[in-house]
Amino acid sequence: MLNEREIESCYLGQFIPVHYHHNMLMDNNRMHSFKSAIAHAVKPGMKVLELGGGTGVLSWFAAANAAKVYCVEFNPDMVQEARKFMAINENGDRVEVIHADAFEYLPPEPVDIVICEMIHVAMLREKQVEVIESFKRRYRQKFGDKLPVFMPEAVLMAAQPLQQEYDFEGFYAPIVQFQETAVVHNNSAELAQPAVYAVIDFTQPNGMSYAWQGKFVVERDGTVNAMRFITKNILSVVEERATTIDWLNHYMVLPLARPVRARAGDVLEVSFAYRAGGSIPSLEATLEAAVVFEAGQDAVAAPSDAVPAYA
Numbered sequence: 053m054l055n056e057r058e059i060e061s062c063y064l065g066q067f068i069p070v071h072y073h074h075n076m077l078m079d080n081n082r083m084h085s086f087k088s089a090i091a092h093a094v095k096p097g098m099k100v101l102e103l104g105g106g107t108g109v110l111s112w113f114a115a116a117n118a119a120k121v122y123c124v125e126f127n128p129d130m131v132q133e134a135r136k137f138m139a140i141n142e143n144g145d146r147v148e149v150i151h152a153d154a155f156e157y158l159p160p161e162p163v164d165i166v167i168c169e170m171i172h173v174a175m176l177r178e179k180q181v182e183v184i185e186s187f188k189r190r191y192r193q194k195f196g197d198k199l200p201v202f203m204p205e206a207v208l209m210a211a212q213p214l215q216q217e218y219d220f221e222g223f224y225a226p227i228v229q230f231q232e233t234a235v236v237h238n239n240s241a242e243l244a245q246p247a248v249y250a251v252i253d254f255t256q257p258n259g260m261s262y263a264w265q266g267k268f269v270v271e272r273d274g275t276v277n278a279m280r281f282i283t284k285n286i287l288s289v290v291e292e293r294a295t296t297i298d299w300l301n302h303y304m305v306l307p308l309a310r311p312v313r314a315r316a317g318d319v320l321e322v323s324f325a326y327r328a329g330g331s332i333p334s335l336e337a338t339l340e341a342a343v344v345f346e347a348g349q350d351a352v353a354a355p356s357d358a359v360p361a362y363a
């Protein structure tokens with residue numbers, strides 16, 4: 053019989069099936085970023101905890117230097133896989149794979165670094181923020197005030213208005229999309245620069261709600277019919293080189309229920325609200341955009357005017 057959290061976990065896809073872990077291992081951007089951040093942050097002899105270990109790959113990166121790695125995973129299938137992989141990889145014996153809920157587990161001794169990659173764009177679906185906040189509370193009670201270093205250390209979240217094409221061989225379907233970063237998307241016209249709407253610093257207490265209302269200066273004429281969500285994870289701060297090792301999630305593009313026409317120079321106001329760990333539709337349902345300042349007199353439709361489709 054599943055308890056309430058397990059039912060919700062399954063529903064929200066917390067239990068990513070084994071075959072999806074192959075996609076994560078194949079995501080070079082993610083893998084390289086974590087590998088270099090872990091190589092930088094984990095110094096010889098350190099104790100490391102990973103929450104949500106999956107295949108155990110990040111724990112194994114840490115084992116190159118760490119004296120001991122506690123790798124916590126809740127999905128019994130993945131626990132089995134991770135144990136199997138540790139047995140066939142050098143230094144795998146430094147990783148203890150533990151079948152436990154990250155909301156409840158605490159290591160038997162203080163650790164230097166906590167790695168957690170329960171990260172979805174915009175901090176939706178997966179429980180990163182809630183898991184880390186719960187961990188900090190319980191860890192302090194057991195070990196005192198000094199917290200380990202978290203990886204990622206911080207997360208920046210931004211939004212950007214788009215004119216997005218939703219034509220699929222003549223079939224019009226405004227639907228959530230994920231986009232590669234660092235490539236040109238011919239189907240997306242960026243109508244304004246991105247704006248940061250939230251910064252999560254895991255060393256500080258973090259709330260679970262993101263309610264935002266912000267303004268953009270429109271840079272080119274178009275129909276704002278979608279918002280792109282950008283999530284940049286600051287995996288590790290490299291103080292000696294005054295830089296950071298980052299991982300940029302795939303972009304997520306959500307359609308607007310009520311698109312608006314805008315012209316270069318207009319000011320567009322956008323609002324949305326959602327909870328960390330919430331569903332994609334819960335954010336999509338709150339997305340609103342309106343032109344609140346018109347640059348030209350004969351320019352745009354009234355803010356409330358809805359235009360149906362990509363032009």
Ligand SMILES: C[S@@+](CC[C@H](N)C(=O)[O-])C[C@H]1O[C@@H](n2cnc3c(N)ncnc32)[C@H](O)[C@@H]1O
Binds near residue numbers: 105108124127
């Ligand atoms: C995005 S995957 C990352 C896996 C692995 N760290 C990697 O980087 O390839 C998140 C993992 O967290 C696990 N997970 C989700 N909720 C959990 C919980 N409450 N306790 C422990 N593990 C959990 C999932 O089963 C999944 O394996």
